[in-house]
Amino acid sequence: MLAAPETKNWAWDEVKKASFYRQDARGQRIWGTPIRFLDLSYTEQTERLLERLTGSESDRRSALVLLGERPFELWALAALKASGGQGETSLFLYRRGYHQPGQDPLAYLDPANRLDRPWTHGLGLHLDGSNWRFQWIPSPVLLPKLEMGAQLPKALESAPQPSALLHLKRLQQGLGRLQALAGGERGMPSALASGTRAGFLLRHVLPWLKQAAPALEPLAGREAWVLHYGSTRGSGPTAGTLVFIPGDLPTRSKLVLELLKLNPTSKGARVRTETWGEGREITQVRGSGGVLHLWSTPEGTWICDKEAPLRAVISPTGLVTMGERREWCQVALASLKPETELSLWIVPRQGADAAFERTAIRRRLNGWTQQTWPNPFIAKAAPRSGAFSLSLGAGPTEAMLGAVLRVDDDTEMAEPGLGAFT
Numbered sequence: 001m002l003a004a005p006e007t008k009n010w011a012w013d014e015v016k017k018a019s020f021y022r023q024d025a026r027g028q029r030i031w032g033t034p035i036r037f038l039d040l041s042y043t044e045q046t047e048r049l050l051e052r053l054t055g056s057e058s059d060r061r062s063a064l065v066l067l068g069e070r071p072f073e074l075w076a077l078a079a080l081k082a083s084g085g086q087g088e089t090s091l092f093l094y095r096r097g098y099h100q101p102g103q104d105p106l107a108y109l110d111p112a113n114r115l116d117r118p119w120t121h122g123l124g125l126h127l128d129g130s131n132w133r134f135q136w137i138p139s140p141v142l143l144p145k146l147e148m149g150a151q152l153p154k155a156l157e158s159a160p161q162p163s164a165l166l167h168l169k170r171l172q173q174g175l176g177r178l179q180a181l182a183g184g185e186r187g188m189p190s191a192l193a194s195g196t197r198a199g200f201l202l203r204h205v206l207p208w209l210k211q212a213a214p215a216l217e218p219l220a221g222r223e224a225w226v227l228h229y230g231s232t233r234g235s236g237p238t239a240g241t242l243v244f245i246p247g248d249l250p251t252r253s254k255l256v257l258e259l260l261k262l263n264p265t266s267k268g269a270r271v272r273t274e275t276w277g278e279g280r281e282i283t284q285v286r287g288s289g290g291v292l293h294l295w296s297t298p299e300g301t302w303i304c305d306k307e308a309p310l311r312a313v314i315s316p317t318g319l320v321t322m323g324e325r326r327e328w329c330q331v332a333l334a335s336l337k338p339e340t341e342l343s344l345w346i347v348p349r350q351g352a353d354a355a356f357e358r359t360a361i362r363r364r365l366n367g368w369t370q371q372t373w374p375n376p377f378i379a380k381a382a383p384r385s386g387a388f389s390l391s392l393g394a395g396p397t398e399a400m401l402g403a404v405l406r407v408d409d410d411t412e413m414a415e416p417g418l419g420a421f422t
Contacts, residue, residue: 229306
């Protein structure tokens with residue numbers, strides 16, 4: 001989270017290594033020897049931080065962290081203007097308790113009735129017994145109501161936002177279901193091995209399934225959350241799978257011994273302990289098949305195959321965390337049922353920023369809901385056979401799909417030119 005002490009230290013390091021220049025009376029930059037941030041006056045520091053809101057993701061987030069330590073009247077309105085209504089700035093101000101002058105103190109969260117891209121903010125797949133359910137997570141503007149779903153474990157709020165999120169009601173059984181869904185060992189996993197989001201089924205998770213049940217006993221029946229980082233977009237971890245198992249587990253020594261059995265390629269594996277961050281003790285299981293990093297906390301146990309995702313949990317920087325996407329998580333987790341064995345969500349990140357959060361908060365505070373009504377044309381076009389059953393809502397969905405689902409309309413559809421189609 002942006003309020004963590006480690007994040008503030010990161011923000012100061014970011015601005016200290018940046019180059020700053022003063023301006024003349026006409027507002028023109030005076031080029032020459034760069035000036036350190038700490039050598040600028042308080043007013044100049046605020047101005048330079050506001051300029052960074054139009055820069056890269058690390059520039060924006062480090063600037064927000066440092067501006068958040070200053071009185072709102074010095075920068076809040078200027079920040080909203082500089083960011084052009086960018087969702088991250090307004091969401092940061094809202095969570096800091098900012099109220100702007102005027103009759104509507106939260107008007108800066110608007111627009112909440114305008115449908116902006118991206119329309120799709122996630123996809124989900126859920127297994128209830130023998131039935132699979134598909135979930136589409138659209139823009140909050142398209143939701144008839146904002147469902148309040150289950151809450152993420154508190155510990156997961158500090159984890160960076162992943163490319164894919166997986167929940168297993170029972171670890172071993174859920175992984176077995178996923179392997180069967182993917183076509184077994186020689187099916188889809190081999191084609192996904194080089195993928196950025198689903199390849200973790202083969203590269204990181206499936207090797208666990210090749211072991212006998214006794215080796216998996218300490219973990220087999222436990223609930224597990226799997227966060228996969230496989231996208232090169234953004235500034236977050238670009239590789240790795242982070243597993244969180246809530247609750248108490250066997251003692252460290254017993255857990256390590258069992259994990260040694262989990263890695264089928266670890267011959268002559270060895271264990272060592274390292275200290276990360278502010279005295280966090282990390283156990284590393286090293287073998288020919290790679291290294292597993294373990295971190296035990298009162299809330300549960302973290303297991304990661306790469307250093308970067310786990311280090312981001314222990315020593316947070318400016319990365320977007322799951323705790324900053326609470327509204328999205330509530331909508332996504334609303335699809336969980338008591339009988340749901342496993343759930344897999346794909347989390348698009350490119351271009352989404354914090355618009356989903358800002359829009360959902362504003363609509364909930366105002367009590368806005370999107371009307372829906374039966375639509376026979378869409379009903380005819382929605383398949384109701386096969387392994388999946390997909391329901392398309394009405395309301396604004398009708399307008400979006402009207403150009404495609406002309407079921408009973410004799411009007412000839414104009415074919416766009418190549419340029420418009422592209």
